[in-house]
Every structure is written in C-alpha cells, then in structure tokens.
Amino acid sequence: MTCMLVTRPEPDAQSSLARLQALDIAAIAAPLMERITLEVSLPPADGFAAVVLTSANAVRTLVDRAVIADYAHLPVLAVGDRTARDAEQAGFARVSSAAGSFGDLVNAIGLTGLKGPLFYPTAKHQSADLGKALAPMGVMVATAKIYDMVAIPALPTPVLAGLADGEIDAVLVYSRRTAEIFAALTQGLDRPQRQGLGMLCLSEAVAQPLLDAHFNRISLADRPDEEAMMALALGFARAQTGS
Template identity: 80%
Template sequence: MRMLVTRPEPDGQSSAARLAALGIAASVAPLMQRQTLDCSLPPADGFKAMVLTSANAVRSLVDRNVVARYAHLPVLAVGDRTARDAEVAGFARVSSAAGALGDLVNAIGLSGLGGPLFYPAGKHQSADLAHALAPLGVMVVTARIYDMVAIDALPAPVLADLSHGGIDAVLVYSRRTAEIFARLAGGLDRHSRQNLAMLCMSEAVAEPLLAAHFSRISLADRPDEDAMMSLALGFSRDQTRS
C-alpha cells in the first residue's frame, strides 16, 4: 500500500508523516508552490477583525514581517489548523469555525462584528468570501497576499508509479489541486484511471477528477486533515481485507 500526497510543502510532509504513523507508506509530490506576493497591505486601523481561510495566508504574513501590524485584531479562522498557525505566528485572539467556508460565514454572522474585515487571501480562490458576506451587510477588504503556482509536470518516478500501479491512492485536498492533477496525469490510460483511488476532501474537490474519468473516488466526512487521515486509513484497511 502506497499513497501519493499532493499538498504543497510544508503540509505535504506533515501529511506523509501522519500516514506513516498509521502504517501507510506515502510519496509526496506537491502540485503547487507558494509564492508570497508584494501587494499593498492596508493599515490595521478601522478593521474589526481579520479573516483567514488558509495557513498559507499566515505564512505569507510572516514572510512579509507584518504580523505585529495586525496582531491586536481578533482572528476568525476557517479551521483548527489555520487557527493554530495564527496563534503560533503571534495572533492572540483566534477563533476557529472548525469547518469550511460556509461555517466561517455563519460564524462571522453570529459574531456580530459587522465589519469591515481584513482578508489576506490567495490569488486563486475557490469561493468569494466578500460575496458570501454581502447579504449580511459585512464589508470585506481583500488583499491577495500569496499565489499558489502550479508545477509544470509530475516527477517522472511518480508518473511511472501511477502508470504501473505503484501508487494505490492519491490524497487531494483542494479543487485546484484536483484540476492540476487531472491535467498533469492526462496521459494515464483508462485502466489506470479506473483503478487509481482518489481520496478527496469534498465533493467539490472530486468534480474535476470525475470529469477527467477518474471514477474510483472517496470523500472525507469533513473538510479537514483528521477526516482525510480517517479516509486514508479506512481505504487501507479495506484493501488489506479484500
């Protein structure tokens, strides 16, 4: 049993280590690399809180050496991992929606903050937070602080393993990662696509893979790393029994 982790670093190695602790061998092939962008950042004055939907935003704020500028603001994070990273970076008042974007929107609505909110985000976003909060009358100021740049090709050993059955399952955490994988693995034959298990964080993540004729797809119960590890362990056990 060998799985392929497609997450960017350092998360890819973290997931591989967790798989190893479960007795599952894993290769890591990040399909994107983070680049911190030199965009203009607004002053902290006037914001009621900061919103974070990715640990990559925290890392980019650290790269820009601007955490101290915003550290006094309450932070509303989409999930526990992003919240933990924000706390480690130096933000003192951090809360987690413990879910996906919809959970974060609900948490912001219940918080009564009203806005304006500062949202350091990635260049490519699967959903529009400002649009989602508009019906609640909450203004969002978005700064594209990082970009996740797609790799040009899968490493040759990884592509060979995918072609010849050396990898049993691929862990896919985002829709954009799924789109990139479907493109880079476009040369796989029909048999390989039908036999390769795709372990996806959500239905939205799985959609580009289904469109690319990867038919053996499983979904995590929740959009977080713990659920992905449970999915991987369940798949491994099922294969051992079969």
C-alpha cells in the same frame, strides 16, 4: 503494502507523510503547487473589526512579510482549527475557529454580528469569494491577495510511472485547484488506469474536477480537515489489504 501519493504543498506534505507512515502506510510526496509571496501593498490595521484567515498559507505569508505585529491586536476568524492554531502560534492573540468549511466560516461571521470592515489576506486564486458571500449580510470585506500557489509544470517521471503501473494505489487531494492540476498533469493515463486509482478527497467540491476527468474511484473525508483525511486513508488501506 498500500502506497499513497500526497499532492499538497510543502511544508504540509511532509506533515501528511509523517502521519501516514505512523499509520504504517507507505507514501511519497509530489506537491503540485508552490507558494509564492506577492509583494502587494497591505492596508493599515486601523478601522478593521477583524482578520479573516482561510488557510495556513495566508498565515505563513504574513509571517514571511513580517507584518503580524501590525494586525495582532485584531480578533481573527479562522476557517478551521489548523489555521486557528497557526494564527495563534504566529502571534495573534484572539483567535476563533469555525471548525469546518468556507460555508461554516461565513455562517460563523454572520453570527458574530460584525459589519466589518474585515481584513481578508488570501491567495490569488480563490475557490470562493468571501466578499460576495458576506455581502447579503451587509458585511464589508477588504481582500488582499498576498500569495499565489503556482502549479508545477509536470509530475516527476517516477510518479507518473507509479500511477500508470499501479504501484501508487491512492492519491490524497486537499483542494479543488490541486484536483484540477492533477487531472491536467495525468492526461496520459488511460481510462482503466484512472478508474483503478483511489482518489481520497477533502470534500465533494474538491472531487468534482476528478470526476469530470473520469477518475471515478473517489472517497470523501467526513469533515474538511486532516484528521478526517487520515481516517479516510486508513480505511482505504485496510480495505486494500482486507485487514
């Protein structure tokens, strides 16, 4: 049976594990990052045209800080359906989804005609700069780095062993930073071990650090969402077994 490694942080790792198991795919989790809330000051809601959310972790951090009520009256522009759903469950009343990538979100914001300012609670480490992306449109963005995703210092020994001896057939990678961390933590793998490992990536941008680290058995999801990642995993597993 095919065995896969889920690298995303909790609680999302457990959700992915459950979905893989429902597809009859054996899987283990080794989250490569842990979310840490940053105690930064937040701006008052007065004057903002909308809230922009690019991850479920931003929603979780706002919930942890018990500040949802302060911003719940503002419309929310979410990068994807999952983030939009989490925002609604957290208490935001008017939520729309760009149903795609960061680029789709930028385009969706441009189509709204909003000039801002927009409140953008996000991570300390960002893969893209929303303020810079929207500046040509004349849209003002107030960015608040409210959480950090801290990398683990090392992979568990059983996981490293499974990667080295081929017991783990594939790795699910959801973010560019996760890919960078994985590449750094697996420097002990030789070239044949890297080339034999299936790397199932959310997007081309996510895959690039793995290509740079000589992982070349890379597959990309059709869309940047969990449904597409599960379809990718199922296709990989069927190809492995010939079914």
